[in-house]
Amino acid sequence: MNNIFVFDIETIPDIESGRKLYDLPDLDDADVAKAMFHLRQQATGSEFLPLHLHRICAISVVLRHKDKLKVWSLGEPDAGEAELVQRFFDGVEKFTPTLVSWNGGGFDLPVLHYRSLLHGVQAPRYWDTGEDDRDFKWNNYLSRYHARHTDLMDVLAGYQMRASAKLDEVATMLGFPGKMGMSGAKVWDAFHAGEVEGIRNYCETDVLNTWLVYLRFQLIRGHLTHKAYEQELELLRETLVQEDKPHFTEFLQHWQP
Numbered sequence: 390m391n392n393i394f395v396f397d398i399e400t401i402p403d404i405e406s407g408r409k410l411y412d413l414p415d416l417d418d419a420d421v422a423k424a425m426f427h428l429r430q431q432a433t434g435s436e437f438l439p440l441h442l443h444r445i446c447a448i449s450v451v452l453r454h455k456d457k458l459k460v461w462s463l464g465e466p467d468a469g470e471a472e473l474v475q476r477f478f479d480g481v482e483k484f485t486p487t488l489v490s491w492n493g494g495g496f497d498l499p500v501l502h503y504r505s506l507l508h509g510v511q512a513p514r515y516w517d518t519g520e521d522d523r524d525f526k527w528n529n530y531l532s533r534y535h536a537r538h539t540d541l542m543d544v545l546a547g548y549q550m551r552a553s554a555k556l557d558e559v560a561t562m563l564g565f566p567g568k569m570g571m572s573g574a575k576v577w578d579a580f581h582a583g584e585v586e587g588i589r590n591y592c593e594t595d596v597l598n599t600w601l602v603y604l605r606f607q608l609i610r611g612h613l614t615h616k617a618y619e620q621e622l623e624l625l626r627e628t629l630v631q632e633d634k635p636h637f638t639e640f641l642q643h644w645q646p
Contacts, residue, residue, distance in 0.1 A: 394486035395451040397595045398497045399588050400443035401577045441503040446580055448473050449592035451600040458628045462589040471508040478512035491556040491599045494533055494540040541602055560598040566643035569594055590636040
C-alpha cells in the first residue's frame with residue numbers, strides 16, 4: 390500500500406464571519422457563537438451550522454507511504470487556520486495520494502473548499518479534473534464516484550444516504566475502539582476552554598478508526614490478502630507503541646484483539 394492519506398477535521402464556529410453576517414459587532418466570541426447556534430436552530434431546527442461557517446481548528450491524518458506509517462495532526466497546536474489548510478493541500482500536491490475519509494465528501498472537503506477560498510490557498514493538483522493531467526479526467530478528487538478520494542461512509546452505503554452509518558458505530562461493530570470520551574459536538578466547548586491538544590488527540594483517534602475500517606474495506610474488495618491485512622494491523626500497533634502517547638496507549642487498550 391502506498392500514498393494513502395486518511396484525514397479528518399474538527400471545526401468550531403467561524404466567529405469573525407458570524408459577527409459580520411449577523412451584524413453582532415459588540416458581542417464577545419462566546420455570545421456570537423450562542424447567537425449563531427440560536428439563529429440556526431430557529432431556521433432549521435438544528436444548531437448545526439452551514440458548512441461555510443465552520444472554522445477548522447484541527448486536521449489529523451494517517452499517511453501510509455512506502456514502508457512507513459505516520460499518525461499526526463498538521464501544524465502546531467497554536468497554528469492558524471490558514472496554515473492548517475495550506476499544509477493539507479501541500480500534502481496533496483507533494484504525494485498525490487488516495488484521500489480517505491468518513492463523510493469527507495459531505496462535510497470535510499466542502500469545509501476545506503470554503504476555508505481555502507477564504508484564505509486564498511492554492512491547490513492545483515487537488516482541483517485538476519483533467520486539464521493538466523489527462524488521468525485526472527477519469528479519476529480525480531472531486532467526483533463522488535472516483536476513488537482518488539474514497540469517502541468510506543458514502544461507498545459502503547452504496548451512495549444511499551438512508552444507508553449511511555456513523556463511524557463510531559461501524560468501528561465498534563468491527564472491534565475497533567470507536568470514539569473515546571469526546572465527540573464533534575463537544576469541540577467548541579473544549580476549544581473555548583483552551584483544550585486544543587485534547588481536540589487534536591480526539592481527531593487523531595478518529596483517523597485511526599477510519600484507517601482501520603479502510604483496511605477492512607481493502608480486505609473485502611480483494612486489494613489486501615488476509616496475511617497482508619494482518620501485517621497492516623501489526624504495523625499500526627507497532628507505530629502506536631513506538632509513539633508512546635497517552636491517547637494512543639488508550640486506543641490500543643480499547644482495540645479488541
